[in-house]
Amino acid sequence: MFLQSTYWLALSYFTYFFCYGIFLPFWSGWLKGEGLSAEEIGLLLGAGLVARCIGSLFITPCVKNPAHLINAIRLLALLSLLLALGFWMGNAWVWLLLVIVGFNLFFSPLVPLNDGLAATWQRQIAMDYGKVRVWGSIAFVIGSAVTGELVAAWGHTAILATLTVGLVCMLLGMLLRPSVMPLASAGGEHAAPVTPWPTLLRETGVWRFLLCVALLQGAHAAYYGFSVIYWQDAGYSPAVIGYLWSLGVVAEVVVFMFSKRWFARFSARDLLLLSAVAGIVRWGLMGATVALPWLIVIQILHCGTFTLCHLAAMRFISARSGGDVLRLQAVYSALAMGGSIAVMTVISGFLFEHLQHATFWVMTALVVPALFLRPATPVQHA
DSSP: OEEOHHHHHHHHHHHHHHHHHHHHHHHHHHHHHTTOOHHHHHHHHHHHHHHHHHIIIIIGGGOOSGGGHHHHHHHHHHHHHHHHHGGGGOOOHHHHHHHHHHHHHHHTTHHHHHHHHHHHHHHHSOOOHHHHHHHHHHHHHHHHHHHHHHHHHHOTHHHHHHHHHHHHHHHHHHHSEESSOOOSOTTOTTOOOOOOHHHHHHSHHHHHHHHHHHHHHHTTHHHHHHHHHHHHHTTOOHHHHHHHHHHHHHHHHHHHHHHHHHHTTOOHHHHHHHHHHHHHHHHHHHHHOOOHHHHHHHHHTHIIIIIIHHHHHHHHHHTSOTTHHHHHHHHHHHIIIIIHHHHHHHHHHHHHHHHGGGHHHHHHHHHTTHHHHOOOOOOOOO
16 A cells, blocks of 8 residues: 655654654653553663663664665564564563563664655655644644543553554554655665764764754753742643643744745754754743743744754754764764753753752753854755
8 A cells, every 4th residue: 555755754753753652751650550560660670771872872783775764664663563562461570671672772763764755855855844843832732632542531541551552553654655656866776875873973064953953943942841849839720831831832823834845945054053042042931930821931942942953953953864864863863852950950960959940040051051162054945
């Protein structure tokens, strides 16, 4: 069965982020329901986060030829499902450690590989990346909402059941055949040049880009880890906080939907500037006020701090050629979307314990160097 390539990619994003919308918010709840202590849960989640970085950094570059992307994505989807089935087989801590490490190892590379596929197809066919990627954001909200309702009705066992069903649907969707298969280049399978790692990372534009996005995405750590506690301490109910988080995702969806229309003439460097300015304003406001009107502004700015940074990364990476696309996708996913957030989460925990609201001013300061690190890039339509 054939599926139009843009629909295939949208379905891939949708099913992946539906599963991630279950795993990210609820997995600690499932582990707690299985009788694990907070310390044990923390160690398991930490090990999973390390495995995510390793998977993105080392498994993704193994796919050197874009023509092999579809098969690699299908294989990782199958392995993710098989590892998730291991959660049904026991709840001993050592067993769960092995399963959660294996699951994250194979599940995490699906994002950079799908983004690499998007970058490849952008050169082959007319595709609006924002309108395809937006389905991932929508799916994350749906996955979280559905799981929350099911947990309220059936308890923590609904988390694993919903995740398993989601992973089955993800694999089945990926087994469909896209109408246009990705190609390495017009010259054939072996025509895609691959820059050696040392040479690639020594390029001024590349290391500036990686450092810039690591700072911009890493600055989200305090928000991801402590905004709920911060706003609860300020007197807001869980319902209001939930609406605020949803507002951020809605803003993200809107920018993804209209990114081609609004930012067609912007280079990656321009988008990084907008993202950095949004970060300075957003995290500065987070540290300065908890008034609801300003919190609404803060959450709308999520479309600037996260979405514009991600769009900039996709433009920078898709401007490369051949195997460099997949290598840069791997480093971007591991460093900016994983490693920097993990490190800053640990630091933010210490800062929040002692500084409370001033933690977000530290995040503001973290963004400032990105203003000067932005790489010089040509306009790359996406």
